[in-house]
Amino acid sequence: MxxxxxxxxxxxxxxxxxxxxxxxxxxxxxxxxxxxxxxxxxxxxxxxxxxxxxxxxxxxxxxxxPTDLATFTYSSSLSTSSHSSLITNTDSLSTTSQSTSTNSSITIAKTPLKEISISLPIAKPTFNESKPQLSIDSKMKTKTLFESKSLYNKRRGSNNSLTLTINPIKKKLTLSSPSKECSTLDYLSKASRLLTIPDLIEISKDGTNLYNEFYLIPFNHAELHVQGSSIKNRYKTIVPNETTRVRLPIRNNDPLSSYINANYITGYKDEPKAYIASQGPMSNTINDFWFTIWTEQVTCIVMITKLFERNKNKCELYIPEQINETKIYDNIKVSVNQVKQFQDYEIRQISVTCNNETRIVYHYWYTAWPDHNLPENPNALIQLIKQVENLKKFDDMKKGRVLVHCSAGVGRTGCFLAIAIGIKQIDNEALIDIVKIVCRLRKERGGMIQTLEQYEFIYQVLAYYCVYYKNFPILPTSIQCSPILSSPSSLCLKSPTETTSFQFTTPTN
Missing domain, CATH: 1.20.5 (Single alpha-helices involved in coiled-coils or other helix-helix interfaces)
Known part of the structure; x- marks a missing residue:
């Protein structure tokens, strides 16, 4: 237990x-x-x-x-590829701008309200068929050939500015233009603005109303549907207008061999097919390009582009690089005989042989016109245009056409042709109708003169030509620049050296 x-x-x-x-x-x-x-x-x-x-x-x-601000400062960046519009009155002020690429600031003072002015970079508009609405009384003042040593800085990031005031000097636009109801082709056929030389100089000085004038002209972009032609177009949106496009003879039973991105352009006094405006040759269109030179009896080629710009291919090299060098494009033999150097451009005398026949073609290569920019000095451009015209004084050149191309064949090409035709009109009539010239160009090849800056440049170069080459009596040239034009010393010429002729030796076979 x-x-x-x-x-x-x-x-x-x-x-x-x-x-x-x-x-x-x-x-x-x-x-x-x-x-x-x-x-x-x-x-x-x-x-x-x-x-x-x-x-x-x-x-x-x-x-x-607070809802009542004494001052308001807004820092932004204004796009070089979009519009900046301003709507101003005595009680309200609104500003609208789109995507940005360069820095700027806008300062608006409250008092006195009627004295408000706004300074901002020049808007670089997009290119479409729309016509922006801006009061026709707005005064737009931009730097011109006579007011700046450099006409324009780079198109993207420009420091140039325009100034709009609430009470601008009113200057009516005397533009004879068709009604809004008419078609694009009717507008391009009838629009006109005939100017005297003093009017041309005054307008080119301050740029009054050129914004409205430029965008009132329809761009007339073409819509071409040639089967398989897209591989021969450098840019999808830039194609030749159907009614004036160059049609080549068909080769090797290939219908596409007749296509090239080029248009006939009417010259001064309605000279038919005086020029051909073309895109720069691509690697697969060089043979077509030289076939065009031969079949269209082109005696002068004006090239306004470099082969590469901003690391982008703008044009293929379609001529031999060395003197006496020969290259064959399809059945056309091309060789360079001589080369002459001028300021900002060079000239080549080229022998073109096909079917045992040899012709002489002059090739002008202008390299001082950068992409998305403008030349700083107009003298070389004017001299080049004069030399091209003097070629037609030779018997074997009279019947030949002039082919002009850049990269796309509408921007720099359009400016060159407008200035060349404008110089002829000034020489013969002492009048100028730039609106009519540009309308004709866009009617025959859509999109000619792509930007407002290019349009202003046409006015300025033609005004410069009148003052410094034609010695217009109201604004005579002198040792000192005209105070009216406020021309910088680099562009103030006592008597511009006009090199309008040259001579090559006869090529030996």
Whole structure:
């Protein structure tokens, strides 16, 4: 008995102690969980209160923000590929601008309100058929050939500025243009603005109304659907207009061999097919290009582009690089006889042989006209145009056409042709109708003269030609520049050296 009792009691006591230990452990765990939950709820409550406080404070700040500002400064960047429009009156002023590429700031003073002026970079418009609406009385003043040593800085990031005032000097636009209801072709056939030389100089000086004038002229972009022709177009949106495009004879029973991205251009006094405006040759169109030179009896090629610009291919090299070097394009043999260097351009005398017949073609390569920019000095361009015209005085050149190309064949090409035709009109009539010239160009090849800056450049070069080459009596040239034109010394010429003729030796067979 004693033995059994002594063995059972310790076991019972051990079980009791173990059960007590388990109950204490569960209680501790429960207390820890409840404590964690309470602490979490407390922290979340504090965060929520902080958020509500911040929201309430911000809302109150909006309600108490001042609505009457003495001055307002807005820093932004204005796009060189989009429009900047301003609508101004005596009570309100709103400004709208799109995507940005160069930094500028606009400061608007509250008083006096009627004296507000805004200075900002020149807007570089996008090119489409739309006609932006700007008050015809707005005065736009841009730097011209006579007011800046550099006509234009780079088209993207230009520091040139235009100034619009709320009370501009009113100068009505005397543009004889068709009604809005007429078709694009009717407009391009009838629009006109005949100017005297003094009017031309005055307009080119301040750029008045050229914005409206430029965008009133329809671009007339073509929509050509020649099967398979897309591989022969450098740019998808620039194709030749159907009615005036150059059609080549079909070769090797290939209908596509008749296609080239080029158009006939009417010259001064309605001279039919005086010029051909073409895109720069591509690697797969060089043979077509030289076939065009041969079949269209082209005696002069004007090239207004470099082979590469901004690391992009703009034109393929389609002539031999060295003198006496010969290359064959399909069945046409091309060789360079001589080269002459001039300021900003060079001339090559080229022999072109096909079917045992040899012709002489002159190749002008103008390299001072950068892509998306303008030449700084017009003298070389004017001299080049004069030299091209003098070629037609030779008997074997009279019947030949002049082919002009850049990269796309519409921007720089259009400017060159407009200036060349304009110079002829000034020489023969002492009048100029740039609107009519540009309308004719766009009617025959859509998109000619792509930008407002190019359009202004045409006015300025023709005005420069009148003053410094034609010695217009109202603004005579002298040792010092005319104070009216405020011409910088680099463009102030006593008597410009006019190199309008040259002579090559006769090539030997």
């Amino acid at each position: 004693d033995f059994s009792q002594t063995s059972i009691i310790p076991k019972l006591q051990e079980r009791y102690e173990y059960s007590v230990f388990l109950n204490d452990s569960d209680t501790n765990n429960l207390i820890a969980i409840v404590s964690f939950i309470l602490i979490s709820i407390f922290i979340l409550t504090i965060l929520l209160l902080i958020m509500l406080y911040c929201y309430s404070k911000q809302r109150n700040s909006y309600k108490t923000a």
